[in-house]
Amino acid sequence: MDEGDRFGTARVGAKCGRWNPTAEQVKVLTDLFRSGLRTPSTDQIQTISSHLSSFGKIESKNVFYWFQNHKARERHHKKRRRGGPGPGAGGGEDHLLLLPDKRGARTRSLPSNDDSRKSEQEVMWEERQREIETLELFPLKSYDLAAEKWRSMRNECKEAGFLEAGMDPPLDLSLRFL
Amino acid sequence: MDEGDRFGTARVGAKCGRWNPTAEQVKVLTDLFRSGLRTPSTDQIQTISSHLSSFGKIESKNVFYWFQNHKARERHHKKRRRGGPGPGAGGGEDHLLLLPDKRGARTRSLPSNDDSRKSEQEVMWEERQREIETLELFPLKSYDLAAEKWRSMRNECKEAGFLEAGMDPPLDLSLRFL
DNA sequence: GTGCTATGAATGAAGG
DNA sequence: CCTTCATTCATAGCAC
Numbered sequence: 001m002d003e004g005d006r007f008g009t010a011r012v013g014a015k016c017g018r019w020n021p022t023a024e025q026v027k028v029l030t031d032l033f034r035s036g037l038r039t040p041s042t043d044q045i046q047t048i049s050s051h052l053s054s055f056g057k058i059e060s061k062n063v064f065y066w067f068q069n070h071k072a073r074e075r076h077h078k079k080r081r082r083g084g085p086g087p088g089a090g091g092g093e094d095h096l097l098l099l100p101d102k103r104g105a106r107t108r109s110l111p112s113n114d115d116s117r118k119s120e121q122e123v124m125w126e127e128r129q130r131e132i133e134t135l136e137l138f139p140l141k142s143y144d145l146a147a148e149k150w151r152s153m154r155n156e157c158k159e160a161g162f163l164e165a166g167m168d169p170p171l172d173l174s175l176r177f178l
Numbered sequence: 179m180d181e182g183d184r185f186g187t188a189r190v191g192a193k194c195g196r197w198n199p200t201a202e203q204v205k206v207l208t209d210l211f212r213s214g215l216r217t218p219s220t221d222q223i224q225t226i227s228s229h230l231s232s233f234g235k236i237e238s239k240n241v242f243y244w245f246q247n248h249k250a251r252e253r254h255h256k257k258r259r260r261g262g263p264g265p266g267a268g269g270g271e272d273h274l275l276l277l278p279d280k281r282g283a284r285t286r287s288l289p290s291n292d293d294s295r296k297s298e299q300e301v302m303w304e305e306r307q308r309e310i311e312t313l314e315l316f317p318l319k320s321y322d323l324a325a326e327k328w329r330s331m332r333n334e335c336k337e338a339g340f341l342e343a344g345m346d347p348p349l350d351l352s353l354r355f356l
Numbered sequence: 357g358t359g360c361t362a363t364g365a366a367t368g369a370a371g372g
Numbered sequence: 373c374c375t376t377c378a379t380t381c382a383t384a385g386c387a388c
Contacts, residue, residue, distance in 0.1 A: 018364060018383065039376070061255075065365060072378070073363080157220055162238040163370090196368060196379070217373095243369060250374070251367080 019062040024055040029066055038071050040064075197240040202233040207244055216249055218242075 021029070032040075032048070040048060040063070049060040157163050199207070210218075210226070218226060218241070227238040 020364090020384080062364080066363095068376085069363065069365085071376095076378090157223070157239070157242055162220070162223065162242050198368090198380090240368080244367095246373085247367065247369085254374095 019058065021058070021062070021066070022056045025052045025058060028052060028055075029063070029070070033067070033070055038067065040067055197236060199236070199240070199244070200234045203230045203236065206230060206233075207241070207248070211245065211248055216245065218245055 028051075029048075037044070045060050045063045049058055049063045052058045052063070206229070207226075215222075223238050223241045227236055227241045230236045230241065
């Protein structure tokens with residue numbers, strides 16, 4: 001049951017426990033990211049996950065984490081544009097900037113990666129992509145009352161010094177058991 | 179090689195700035211959560227925080243955020259579970275995480291379970307934990323008050339449908355102080 | 357075998 | 373409450 005060899009992506013060590021995205025999955029995700037999609041909503045995550053499942057095992061949370069991480073690292077790397085890790089001395093080999101598929105590039109040469117023609121799923125996906133990109137996000141989050149109630153509670157915490165204060169004034173009540 | 183974070187209470191990594199709950203703290207909080215506590219009141223937070231301070235450094239806001247995050251994530255995990263239809267790759271076992279504490283019980287797969295980070299202090303806590311768990315979580319003076327509040331709180335939870343049957347194991351800490 | 361890098365996963369903290 | 377950011381842990385993969 002080699003479910004992962006269909007793409008030559010090598011889910012070599014993808015035993016269980018950690019999602020190992022295939023090259024196709026990474027490509028699509030990266031493409032979406034470059035298209036401007038940074039924080040997909042739950043609905044979008046579902047759609048993306050469903051489509052990517054055609055390329056291999058994947059869960060919604062994987063998509064969620066991928067975007068979270070990618071966005072965070074991208075920003076972090078941009079901020080790190082100077083200084084660097086230091087060991088760059090000698091080798092002119094610097095890491096990557098922007099958002100090249102780090103994983104794909106690192107995966108050797110990908111012997112079978114050179115699909116001149118995209119898979120059917122992939123083509124289908126691109127179409128979907130358009131829709132997703134075009135899709136507008138509707139907050140329509142009107143918790144109204146719930147928010148109000150929460151506000152008051154939160155306010156209590158603030159007044160009590162739980163938040164913002166940094167340190168809670170009423171430290172310990174000598175209630176130590178034992 | 180910072181083997182010597184002999185601070186005891188906090189585990190590695192918790193340099194500063196961010197609260198790093200100990201295994202015992204997480205245990206208590208998790209138990210409280212499982213017992214039905216969802217959104218503790220201000221005084222509840224204070225009490226819990228005070229008691230948990232015996233295990234290490236902690237602030238009220240930490241407790242506050244912990245419950246908020248835990249609840250939200252619990253919900254999201256359930257929501258996100260519909261990612262992959264389950265390729266049933268060989269075993270077809272889904273790694274559902276629900277509430278996997280990363281701190282103590284993190285040793286899920288750990289081939290060698292090589293817990294070099296486990297200090298002697300931690301072992302001591304585990305023993306203490308027993309006693310503490312047996313004790314009630316609230317001060318004796320608050321018997322009636324805490325009980326009343328908790329009861330009403332639990333009732334709200336039930337109405338909200340959070341105490342869904344089959345979801346939370348039968349654990350009732352409220353009986354500890356009743 | 358050891359070390360580093362990239363990255364998936366988790367969670368504390370905060371904003372709205 | 374819901375969403376998002378920031379920091380950290382743990383692991384896969386490759387280089388030395």
